[in-house]
Amino acid sequence: MTQQDRPSDRSERELQALSAYIDGELTGDERDATTERIATDAASEATVAAYRAQDNALRALFAADEAEPQIVVMRPRARERYLLAACFLVVGVACGFLLHMLLPALGEPRPRFAERADIAYAVYAPEQRHAVEVAASQHDHLVSWLSKRLNRTLTIPSLAEYGFDLVGGRLLPGEEGPAAQFMYQNAAGERLTLYMTTVSRNDARVRTLRDGPRTTYYWASDRVGYALSGQIGQAKLQAIAYDTCKELGGDPKNW
Amino acid sequence: MTFESDLLAHLPQLRRYARALTGDRAWADDLVQDATERALNRASAFRSGTNLRAWLFTIMRNIYIDQLRGRRDIAVDDEIAPWRHMAAPRGEVDGLVLRDVQRALYCLPVEQREVMLLVCVEEMSYQEASQVLNVPTGTVMSRLSRAREHMRVLLGEDEGRRASSLKMVSRS
Numbered sequence: 001m002t003q004q005d006r007p008s009d010r011s012e013r014e015l016q017a018l019s020a021y022i023d024g025e026l027t028g029d030e031r032d033a034t035t036e037r038i039a040t041d042a043a044s045e046a047t048v049a050a051y052r053a054q055d056n057a058l059r060a061l062f063a064a065d066e067a068e069p070q071i072v073v074m075r076p077r078a079r080e081r082y083l084l085a086a087c088f089l090v091v092g093v094a095c096g097f098l099l100h101m102l103l104p105a106l107g108e109p110r111p112r113f114a115e116r117a118d119i120a121y122a123v124y125a126p127e128q129r130h131a132v133e134v135a136a137s138q139h140d141h142l143v144s145w146l147s148k149r150l151n152r153t154l155t156i157p158s159l160a161e162y163g164f165d166l167v168g169g170r171l172l173p174g175e176e177g178p179a180a181q182f183m184y185q186n187a188a189g190e191r192l193t194l195y196m197t198t199v200s201r202n203d204a205r206v207r208t209l210r211d212g213p214r215t216t217y218y219w220a221s222d223r224v225g226y227a228l229s230g231q232i233g234q235a236k237l238q239a240i241a242y243d244t245c246k247e248l249g250g251d252p253k254n255w
Numbered sequence: 256m257t258f259e260s261d262l263l264a265h266l267p268q269l270r271r272y273a274r275a276l277t278g279d280r281a282w283a284d285d286l287v288q289d290a291t292e293r294a295l296n297r298a299s300a301f302r303s304g305t306n307l308r309a310w311l312f313t314i315m316r317n318i319y320i321d322q323l324r325g326r327r328d329i330a331v332d333d334e335i336a337p338w339r340h341m342a343a344p345r346g347e348v349d350g351l352v353l354r355d356v357q358r359a360l361y362c363l364p365v366e367q368r369e370v371m372l373l374v375c376v377e378e379m380s381y382q383e384a385s386q387v388l389n390v391p392t393g394t395v396m397s398r399l400s401r402a403r404e405h406m407r408v409l410l411g412e413d414e415g416r417r418a419s420s421l422k423m424v425s426r427s
Contacts, residue, residue, distance in 0.1 A: 012397070012400070012401075015400050015404060016396055016397055016400040018400075019396070019399055019400040019403055020396050020400075023374055023380075023381065023399075025380070025381050025396065047407075049349075050403075050407050051407075052349070053348065053349035053350060053351050054351065054356065054375070054403060054406055054407070054410075055375040056349050056351075057348040057349065057351040057353055057356040058275075058356065058360070058371070058372070058375050059375070059376055060344075060346075060348045060353060061275070061344055061357055061360075062271050062274065062275045062372075062376050068270075070266045070267075070270055070284075070287060070291075071288075072287075072288055072291040072292060072295075073288065073292070074292060074295065074296075075292065
């Protein structure tokens with residue numbers, strides 16, 4: 001409300017007193033003084049009358065409608081809604097995590113050890129003079145040395161029935177620690193490698209990795225990852241891998 | 256159960272105030288719903304023995320002020336203002352045409368309208384109104400006085416009274 005809206009001849013304080021007077025909010029001297037003023041001052045009396053008329057008109061405008069029912073709906077409180085949402089979030093995350101644990105194969109990239117085995121084959125299989133570090137002639141030393149480095153008792157399967165004899169083995173760096181590579185060779189000079197390394201997760205299913213002419217069959221059991229790589233016919237390699245897996249304690253049902 | 260039944264007893268009044276404040280029945284019903292719901296949810300925050308009516312009105316007023324801010328963003332111009340669609344009241348009271356009083360009421364700033372409705376319609380004491388509005392009683396007094404003067408100006412009485420003070424004298 002601007003200044004010019006106010007009557008210039010009356011102080012705001014006087015108007016407040018008149019206003020408070022009709023609301024019964026004045027006491028003592030102030031009340032008596034205002035009563036006196038209204039009785040003697042026509043303008044004050046008119047103001048009081050105008051205010052009272054306003055009050056009456058407003059009350060008439062908004063007579064309470066008692067008969068109408070009021071329906072109040074109790075909805076869940078905002079905080080409860082948030083809590084509920086948070087619960088669902090936690091349950092959802094837990095479900096996702098469990099699913100992740102139970103179905104590790106879904107969309108999972110192949111283990112790195114299979115790739116490392118494939119590369120190791122590509123590097124060492126063509127090697128003529130230094131194909132292995134320890135030759136098969138030192139069989140016992142080879143087994144005890146690599147068993148010690150991989151911290152488990154290794155078994156070197158015989159592939160003699162397929163015409164492949166052990167050449168020897170070497171130590172290689174693996175993804176999660178040392179790895180062992182055993183090399184086999186047949187009369188035609190074809191070579192196979194059996195790669196072993198410790199892995200954190202068992203995945204007993206046998207799978208295949210192909211890279212150019214090379215094929216690797218790989219699986220894991222008892223926290224050891226195995227990979228058999230070669231460039232011989234796939235059917236033959238698969239048969240050898242099957243037997244090797246069985247011999248090393250794998251479950252043939254996973255084939 | 257006493258709290259709930261006490262609260263229910265205040266509902267018609269709460270609704271009357273909501274309708275008067277907003278000038279919009281739907282908005283008012285929503286306000287009463289929100290305020291009652293909040294009050295029931297916060298029943299434990301109410302200290303028994305204190306003024307339940309003022310407590311309820313305070314809750315509703317806070318919701319109203321929040322919603323008003325939201326609605327102002329949508330720019331309520333005069334033509335689509337809610338009270339434009341209120342039923343036009345008929346008749347006169349003490350020489351005032353009710354339709355004019357209604358229009359004047361919604362021309363008041365909301366601070367003046369709410370204090371006027373609390374004291375004049377809901378017949379609250381200044382002390383109770385100060386609790387609802389969360390201002391000192393002195394502010395209630397000065398704000399109400401300004402509201403009444405403002406309304407008198409809006410009703411065109413002021414000039415009339417000053418121009419014809421003789422008439423007033425002759426009436427007295």
